[in-house]
Amino acid sequence: MKSTQVRNSLKRGLAAVAATFALFTGPAVAQEPIKIGAFLAVTGPAASLGDPEQKTLELYVGKINAAGGVLGRKLQLISYDAAGDAEKARTFAKRLIEQDKVDVIVGGTSTGETMAVIPLVEAAQIPFISLAGAVVIVEPVKKWVFKTPHTDRMACEKIFIDMQSRKFSKIALISGPGGFDKSMRAECLKLNKKYGIDVIADETYGGGDTDMTAQLTKIKNTAGVQAVLNPGFGQGPAIVTKNYGQLGITIPLYQSHGVASKEFIKLAGAAAEGVRLPGAALLVADSLPASDPQRSVAVAYKNEYESHFKSDISTFGGHAYDGLMIAVEAIKKAGGTDKAKVRDAIESTRRFIGVDGTYTMSPTDHMGLDLSAFRMLEVKGGNWTLVK
Amino acid sequence: MLARLASPRTGGMLALAAVIALLPLVLSNKYFYDIAVLVGLNAIVCIGLNLLIGYAGQISLGHAGFFGLGAYGSAILASRYGWPPLAAMLATTFAVAALAFVVGRPILRLKGHYLAMATLGLGVIIFMVITTEDKFTGGPDGIAVVPFRIGGFVVQGERIWYWVVGALLLVAVWLALNLIESPAGRALRALHSSEIGAEVVGINAANHKVMVFVISAVFASVAGSLAAHYSGFVTPGKVTFLHSIELVTMVVFGGMASTFGAVVGAAVLTTLPQLLAVFEDYEMMVFGAVMMGTMIFLPRGVVPSLARLLQTRRQRASADGEEEGA
Numbered sequence: 185m186k187s188t189q190v191r192n193s194l195k196r197g198l199a200a201v202a203a204t205f206a207l208f209t210g211p212a213v214a215q216e217p218i219k220i221g222a223f224l225a226v227t228g229p230a231a232s233l234g235d236p237e238q239k240t241l242e243l244y245v246g247k248i249n250a251a252g253g254v255l256g257r258k259l260q261l262i263s264y265d266a267a268g269d270a271e272k273a274r275t276f277a278k279r280l281i282e283q284d285k286v287d288v289i290v291g292g293t294s295t296g297e298t299m300a301v302i303p304l305v306e307a308a309q310i311p312f313i314s315l316a317g318a319v320v321i322v323e324p325v326k327k328w329v330f331k332t333p334h335t336d337r338m339a340c341e342k343i344f345i346d347m348q349s350r351k352f353s354k355i356a357l358i359s360g361p362g363g364f365d366k367s368m369r370a371e372c373l374k375l376n377k378k379y380g381i382d383v384i385a386d387e388t389y390g391g392g393d394t395d396m397t398a399q400l401t402k403i404k405n406t407a408g409v410q411a412v413l414n415p416g417f418g419q420g421p422a423i424v425t426k427n428y429g430q431l432g433i434t435i436p437l438y439q440s441h442g443v444a445s446k447e448f449i450k451l452a453g454a455a456a457e458g459v460r461l462p463g464a465a466l467l468v469a470d471s472l473p474a475s476d477p478q479r480s481v482a483v484a485y486k487n488e489y490e491s492h493f494k495s496d497i498s499t500f501g502g503h504a505y506d507g508l509m510i511a512v513e514a515i516k517k518a519g520g521t522d523k524a525k526v527r528d529a530i531e532s533t534r535r536f537i538g539v540d541g542t543y544t545m546s547p548t549d550h551m552g553l554d555l556s557a558f559r560m561l562e563v564k565g566g567n568w569t570l571v572k
Numbered sequence: 573m574l575a576r577l578a579s580p581r582t583g584g585m586l587a588l589a590a591v592i593a594l595l596p597l598v599l600s601n602k603y604f605y606d607i608a609v610l611v612g613l614n615a616i617v618c619i620g621l622n623l624l625i626g627y628a629g630q631i632s633l634g635h636a637g638f639f640g641l642g643a644y645g646s647a648i649l650a651s652r653y654g655w656p657p658l659a660a661m662l663a664t665t666f667a668v669a670a671l672a673f674v675v676g677r678p679i680l681r682l683k684g685h686y687l688a689m690a691t692l693g694l695g696v697i698i699f700m701v702i703t704t705e706d707k708f709t710g711g712p713d714g715i716a717v718v719p720f721r722i723g724g725f726v727v728q729g730e731r732i733w734y735w736v737v738g739a740l741l742l743v744a745v746w747l748a749l750n751l752i753e754s755p756a757g758r759a760l761r762a763l764h765s766s767e768i769g770a771e772v773v774g775i776n777a778a779n780h781k782v783m784v785f786v787i788s789a790v791f792a793s794v795a796g797s798l799a800a801h802y803s804g805f806v807t808p809g810k811v812t813f814l815h816s817i818e819l820v821t822m823v824v825f826g827g828m829a830s831t832f833g834a835v836v837g838a839a840v841l842t843t844l845p846q847l848l849a850v851f852e853d854y855e856m857m858v859f860g861a862v863m864m865g866t867m868i869f870l871p872r873g874v875v876p877s878l879a880r881l882l883q884t885r886r887q888r889a890s891a892d893g894e895e896e897g898a
Contacts, residue, residue, distance in 0.1 A: 270805060271809065
């Protein structure tokens with residue numbers, strides 16, 4: 185794994201030398217690679233998101249090149265580690281635009297990194313597909329900025345619809361201090377009235393807390409609570425779930441798409457049984473019905489990733505897969521790397537089936553997913569199952 | 573005349589000015605200008621921090637907090653409340669100076685590890701306030717900042733920022749060099765070598781320590797304000813404990829008690845991650861190796877160690893010359 189990356193960087197160096205020669209010799213320009221720029225949080229606090237994204241991009245750029253590239257040209261991936269730092273992301277984006285002269289940027293693991301880069305890509309007029317979650321990235325719509333992941337607003341809606349169908353109208357919230365938690369909690373609190381749901385308890389826990397029984401006891405003693413929602417990310421939700429089991433609370437617990445990984449089930453153990461959360465089809469790829477349009481894409485990505493890296497897939501790698509594929513499709517449709525044409529092509533993406541859902545973008549929607557992209561999942565027997 | 577040129581106050585300033593003036597000849601695109609601006613901003617913080625650490629011998633592991641207060645103060649006043657950026661920056665600077673003055677006196681009574689812990693705590697508190705007060709600060713996702721403008725003139729684009737930051741860097745160096753050579757600067761160095769000794773000869777140690785603490789906080793705050801306007805976006809990432817450590821590392825790496833060392837440290841540690849990006853997965857390892865190598869072979873920091881090396885060599889050469897002459 186490591187040695188291939190060294191070889192990759194060697195190759196990249198050689199490619200740079202070759203590109204320099206190509207500049208001097210002139211006619212070879214037709215063979216110039218299509219440059220895909222990326223800045224991802226491969227290390228740092230968001231590494232569990234950035235790492236599968238980086239691996240996915242490397243894997244699929246390699247696969248596309250092995251199959252002959254795009255429009256007869258090879259893809260070249262230029263990727264930097266922004267480590268979740270907005271300042272670094274901004275500098276690396278500037279490097280991608282000014283120094284490496286990339287044709288399209290796919291990246292930005294966290295919302296902060298993405299937001300810091302948006303002014304640059306807008307000024308440089310270069311298509312940018314972000315892999316971060318928050319709604320603010322595409323609302324209001326920015327001409328050159330797109331994103332692939334589902335938003336936290338959609339997660340709230342999906343959860344509230346499920347609660348509605350189970351006739352819950354009084355719920356409790358419990359959330360942590362992180363950016364994801366805060367953003368999703370705020371979105372949910374904007375939407376609950378629309379679904380006729382009252383939030384009658386709203387508890388928070390600290391970043392390093394290892395025990396949430398105090399907050400949960402408070403919720404348990406609040407009369408009338410029918411379900412608990414934990415919009416959270418990282419370790420927190422696993423601890424909440426564990427404590428939930430220890431306290432013997434029997435009302436349903438909802439988690440967010442932020443913990444939609446096997447790691448969560450492992451950490452929460454038996455207490456995770458019965459927990460519901462909205463997640464991408466990717467997590468239940470094998471149990472999707474054959475008629476589901478996403479099945480073949482999700483199963484192919486899952487098998488490819490797991491056999492290549494010998495590790496479980498995560499939804500975050502899926503965001504990168506969709507971002508890369510949408511960019512590649514757009515370049516094909518634009519017939520080249522003219523930035524304005526590629527941008528228009530991305531905006532006119534119609535019914536593109538990715539692992540996150542089916543994308544249909546428009547001038548007013550630069551994400552392109554609707555609620556059907558989320559599946560309501562329930563943990564059963566230590567695994568994800570589709571809620572029918 | 574020559575002796576004056578060789579002194580750090582004039583010669584060093586001239587050399588730095590020449591570097592800043594000539595650097596654009598090799599900066600071929602905006603990306604390089606961007607790095608140069610970041611180096612300049614970090615250097616301004618490090619010059620201030622070096623006065624505290626290098627000359628007065630007090631540690632601060634919370635300077636990212638002051639940097640962050642400067643950045644967020646400017647961001648909130650200028651972007652949320654529509655203040656003119658210059659007024660926002662000045663108000664923020666005064667507020668940070670006042671804060672440093674108030675907390676400085678009790679904190680700087682502590683010594684060694686205790687002082688390190690107290691300043692660390694201060695930085696952490698500032699970080700927590702900034703991440704949790706999301707109504708004002710935008711929380712962990714950060715906040716957008718309007719461009720810097722003075723009257724009708726908008727400071728925008730890497731090239732203009734380069735000259736602004738370059739000029740401010742020269743001002744910062746000039747202030748620091750003058751402070752060190754002033755009676756107050758000599759007092760600081762005296763209390764660095766022995767606080768009791770300094771008090772015996774009539775230096776008010778507490779006052780001097782608070783003064784230099786406030787000055788270093790002001791340097792950090794101004795750099796923070798400028799950084800916020802320059803990048804157009806601030807996140808709590810710049811207020812973390814890790815960033816405080818980075819700043820101290822720059823000072824130690826460049827050489828403590830050397831103003832130009834602080835500049836060199838900021839320049840090397842800001843550009844190194846960019847240069848090392850080619851190593852990909854091994855980036856951090858190479859970075860660590862460079863740091864260790866420097867500290868082993870140039871233990872006093874880059875600039876003082878090299879200056880000393882040069883001096884001993886020159887002395888040896890002149891000694892050899894005398895022998896030959898005899």
